[in-house]
Amino acid sequence: MSKPDTTFIQREGKNYLGTYRPKIDAKDKALGKVQYLDDITLKGKLPGMLYCKILNSPYAHAKIVKMDTSKAEALPGVHAVIRCDDPELRALGRTTHAWTDIAITPKESDTIDRFWDRVFLPSRALWAGDQMGVAVAAETPEIAEEAIKLVDIKWEMLPPVYEMDDAKKPDAPIVHTEMNPNSNQLKHGDDSVVDDLVFERGDIDKAMEDADYIIEVEKTFGGTSTHGTLEYRGCVIQWGEDKIDVWTNHYMADQTRMFIHDYTGVPLNRVRVRNGNSGAHMGKWNTGEDTFYIITAYLSKRAGRPVKYMMNNHEEFHETRSENRYKIKAACTKDGRVLGFDAIAEGNTGAYVGGCDHNVEFIVQETFDRIYYPIKNVRLHAYTWFTNKIPGGVVRGIGNVQLSWAFNPIFQRLSDLTGIDLLEIIRINCGNNFNQIGGLNTSLDRVLTEGARLIDWDKKRNKTPGGGELIDGYKKRGVGVGVWNQWHAELNELTRGYYEVSIRLNPDMSIIIQAPTSETGAGGNSAAVFACAENLAFLNTKPEDILWTPLCDTELTLRDNAPTDSVISFLYAEAMAEAAVKLKAEILRRVAEYMEKEPEELDIENAYVFEKADPENRIEVGWFMLHTDCVPIHIHHARHNVNENAGLPYGAWFVEVEVDTEIGTVEVLDMAVVNDVGCVMHASGAESQQLGGQALGIGEILTEEMQYDWETGTPLNNNYIDYKMLTMADFPSVTPLLIEEWQGLGRYGAAGIAEGSFCGTGAAIANAVYNAIGVEIDKQPITPKKILAGLAKIRENDRKEGK
Amino acid sequence: MKKDKVRLTVNGRSYEFLSGRDFEPGDTLSKLLRERLGLTGVRVSCEQGACGACTILMDGKSVLSCMTLVIEADGSEILTIEGLNGKDPVVDAFVNTYGPGEGTAMQCGFCTPGFVLETHALLNENPNPSDEEITEALSGHICRCGCYHGIHTAVKKAADHICSCEGGEQNE
Numbered sequence A: 001m002s003k004p005d006t007t008f009i010q011r012e013g014k015n016y017l018g019t020y021r022p023k024i025d026a027k028d029k030a031l032g033k034v035q036y037l038d039d040i041t042l043k044g045k046l047p048g049m050l051y052c053k054i055l056n057s058p059y060a061h062a063k064i065v066k067m068d069t070s071k072a073e074a075l076p077g078v079h080a081v082i083r084c085d086d087p088e089l090r091a092l093g094r095t096t097h098a099w100t101d102i103a104i105t106p107k108e109s110d111t112i113d114r115f116w117d118r119v120f121l122p123s124r125a126l127w128a129g130d131q132m133g134v135a136v137a138a139e140t141p142e143i144a145e146e147a148i149k150l151v152d153i154k155w156e157m158l159p160p161v162y163e164m165d166d167a168k169k170p171d172a173p174i175v176h177t178e179m180n181p182n183s184n185q186l187k188h189g190d191d192s193v194v195d196d197l198v199f200e201r202g203d204i205d206k207a208m209e210d211a212d213y214i215i216e217v218e219k220t221f222g223g224t225s226t227h228g229t230l231e232y233r234g235c236v237i238q239w240g241e242d243k244i245d246v247w248t249n250h251y252m253a254d255q256t257r258m259f260i261h262d263y264t265g266v267p268l269n270r271v272r273v274r275n276g277n278s279g280a281h282m283g284k285w286n287t288g289e290d291t292f293y294i295i296t297a298y299l300s301k302r303a304g305r306p307v308k309y310m311m312n313n314h315e316e317f318h319e320t321r322s323e324n325r326y327k328i329k330a331a332c333t334k335d336g337r338v339l340g341f342d343a344i345a346e347g348n349t350g351a352y353v354g355g356c357d358h359n360v361e362f363i364v365q366e367t368f369d370r371i372y373y374p375i376k377n378v379r380l381h382a383y384t385w386f387t388n389k390i391p392g393g394v395v396r397g398i399g400n401v402q403l404s405w406a407f408n409p410i411f412q413r414l415s416d417l418t419g420i421d422l423l424e425i426i427r428i429n430c431g432n433n434f435n436q437i438g439g440l441n442t443s444l445d446r447v448l449t450e451g452a453r454l455i456d457w458d459k460k461r462n463k464t465p466g467g468g469e470l471i472d473g474y475k476k477r478g479v480g481v482g483v484w485n486q487w488h489a490e491l492n493e494l495t496r497g498y499y500e501v502s503i504r505l506n507p508d509m510s511i512i513i514q515a516p517t518s519e520t521g522a523g524g525n526s527a528a529v530f531a532c533a534e535n536l537a538f539l540n541t542k543p544e545d546i547l548w549t550p551l552c553d554t555e556l557t558l559r560d561n562a563p564t565d566s567v568i569s570f571l572y573a574e575a576m577a578e579a580a581v582k583l584k585a586e587i588l589r590r591v592a593e594y595m596e597k598e599p600e601e602l603d604i605e606n607a608y609v610f611e612k613a614d615p616e617n618r619i620e621v622g623w624f625m626l627h628t629d630c631v632p633i634h635i636h637h638a639r640h641n642v643n644e645n646a647g648l649p650y651g652a653w654f655v656e657v658e659v660d661t662e663i664g665t666v667e668v669l670d671m672a673v674v675n676d677v678g679c680v681m682h683a684s685g686a687e688s689q690q691l692g693g694q695a696l697g698i699g700e701i702l703t704e705e706m707q708y709d710w711e712t713g714t715p716l717n718n719n720y721i722d723y724k725m726l727t728m729a730d731f732p733s734v735t736p737l738l739i740e741e742w743q744g745l746g747r748y749g750a751a752g753i754a755e756g757s758f759c760g761t762g763a764a765i766a767n768a769v770y771n772a773i774g775v776e777i778d779k780q781p782i783t784p785k786k787i788l789a790g791l792a793k794i795r796e797n798d799r800k801e802g803k
Numbered sequence B: 001m002k003k004d005k006v007r008l009t010v011n012g013r014s015y016e017f018l019s020g021r022d023f024e025p026g027d028t029l030s031k032l033l034r035e036r037l038g039l040t041g042v043r044v045s046c047e048q049g050a051c052g053a054c055t056i057l058m059d060g061k062s063v064l065s066c067m068t069l070v071i072e073a074d075g076s077e078i079l080t081i082e083g084l085n086g087k088d089p090v091v092d093a094f095v096n097t098y099g100p101g102e103g104t105a106m107q108c109g110f111c112t113p114g115f116v117l118e119t120h121a122l123l124n125e126n127p128n129p130s131d132e133e134i135t136e137a138l139s140g141h142i143c144r145c146g147c148y149h150g151i152h153t154a155v156k157k158a159a160d161h162i163c164s165c166e167g168g169e170q171n172e
């Protein structure tokens, strides 16, 4: 069957921005010319380079009581050993991994809640894999590994705790005594929080009284999946006499510079950090800098050589998507309205905080405004618990993926109770206070309408759950939906402060731009080039005339910007539009001087400066530059986001699944992904996000699941053979559709697409499974075991009811 | 297996490598190609044969260079991504997959050389693969950015291009 035409149609026609065209670096990527950290730091390029290895704790909760490193130190090829009792390291104090994000601040000041729960090389391990105890620098990775094995350690085993409900118990072992000596609960960042009540609006008790139905759900998502990127975290650090040189694949060089400055005391102009392309990001850098930077730096200082640290495949399983559980009571009416939510949000943050608190506090509160604005009465209690599990971190779609999983099923329940179509229930209850026409959010309405059309909702959706026909005697099909808001418009990115771009116009009219960002695949570089060409139409500039450099260098380039979501695509586009205006003014100023006119008397078109009153009197810009001084014209521009709320647009995910009722497997047959992003920066790139995001989105729901040995707390499948990510064979048919309905602020007014490309995927699959077989899965992932248990329960109930 | 000397042709150039000087007996081919020859288009990720990033062609067949010892490759002809150029029909197809509904054939680009070379291996054997044959041939590779749809489209484009060129020659 041929697919419907979903070619993206621009609201406002543009030449380059928002069109279908190759990524600017597609050829370099296809030819393997793009370089990643390991490529620019081959040993041959940095003579004398050593390799760092840090001990990964074999135990989930244990303390080093005695350590003998003499054999490791004596091993030929070992140049430096640093231990947990090292006075210089201990003097550094505590550090944090709690979302330093793009809000770069020095150690002493916070723009967001940070929790000082980490130390560099601790003597106590808090999860099986914790980087702790001892680190070495040696001539080869093999020698470094051997040296770590030669360290003789006497451990004191401490009782571990893994689950939230155990961590709460009064007699539970305390994981972070320094954070909270009496309990495993992470204290709220906001001191004014009383009784863990973090948010309240309206009158939820009254809403419950007024309700015709009270729907209760308990949903859990997280703790089971990870980033799975092909390039692993790492750095090379050379601490010379008066300078520190750093190469890294961290997504923001300037943030790394601040971190290293904070913990070494070396002035910012003497810390040079370089990064470049990154073999995908998937959220892993959002939590800020790992302790390995500082450990590597001090090893380099001691050894007097450059030292390289790279995680291996096992170590790359360094965090999981934070495990969150939401218990929600919804007060609802017969006419399909939700009057209020009374929610308890909890997070198992594992051994350290990595944004988990966000998922139960800040993002939930935001959600009530961003998508559940029509629901007037809300109460939210929140808890974050430390355990000895692998730390919860930021994975692409932080919090929103979990929240979408938890909240979307409420609307299905309400649809079942009222008999009102699910899409109608969503239209009634979701949206924000922008883009409203007669109580209906136009962005939400568009994505729902288009998605329903693409998946053929009216025809394929079973009228009653499980009511579809049996295929081949054992398979059933169903169709489901999930909705969520897109992320990150201007207002949500204020903490970036000013961001810089530059345009350098050469005398031959070729152009070099700086729009420094680590290219992770999100395509901010392509968008910057297209935006530059778009806005230099007066010079006839084409994308091919523009060079974007992949290097961020805190010494030589402008300050770089973190490529979270795909916001860099539109933030740099906005900045480029403004920089182009400045470039035009500067060309006019220089040519006016030459023509002995005032700039106001002139204009530029087709790369000619002409006199408005006498267009025949004109000079070609290229000629002017080549025949005067041959000096490139260089424009620097710094922009700040508009501090106004314009709401956010929405996305809808529609899925058709087939469930094998005998062995419990779920196959995604078809998907329609519809995103309103306000303004598309690069149609091919944006659709690539809509398509590609489903690999992670579906993987997390159906195939990816970390397994542990609970006797020891050891992760068992932390490698890419046993941790099953989707391959081409598992990837379903996906139809992407881009929409420009909502309008944000700025010249273009866009919202991100990369991070929000699969926020509704999990909810949609769960909903489709429910539609297929009538089984509601509460805990991600959806496994055959859970499907079969659900089916067994239905049969049992049917039997009891004598069906 | 013990070998003091290994002869390889890499991207059309002949090399002789000495054990102990150029490589250690336990060294993988990926290490030699990257570190000794600077061929960084040979991407190394999992080092356990799970992801396909390190794929190269050895005598026209795809091989995981992280799972192959240098000594096992003695006498073979090796092609890495550096041996191709922008005119290569597979590279061209990967670059020029960007149309409506196609997405792109890469995002971060880390996995891309492996997919490009695997496509060559497939098309060497089967110039006109079916959809299922493409999927089967490429399913040993992970693209975490999830560009499977774009990659599949690119492989079809490359196959169409190669077939039409071959057909064209026959007609002449």
Ligand code: FES
Pocket: B043, B044, B045, B046, B047, B048, B049, B050, B051, B052, B053, B054, B055, B064, B065, B066, B067
């Ligand atoms: S690096 Fe060789 S298969 Fe992954």
Ligand code: FES
Pocket: A230, A279, A280, A521, B105, B106, B107, B108, B109, B110, B111, B112, B142, B143, B144, B145, B146, B147
């Ligand atoms: S393009 Fe990023 S892993 Fe394939």
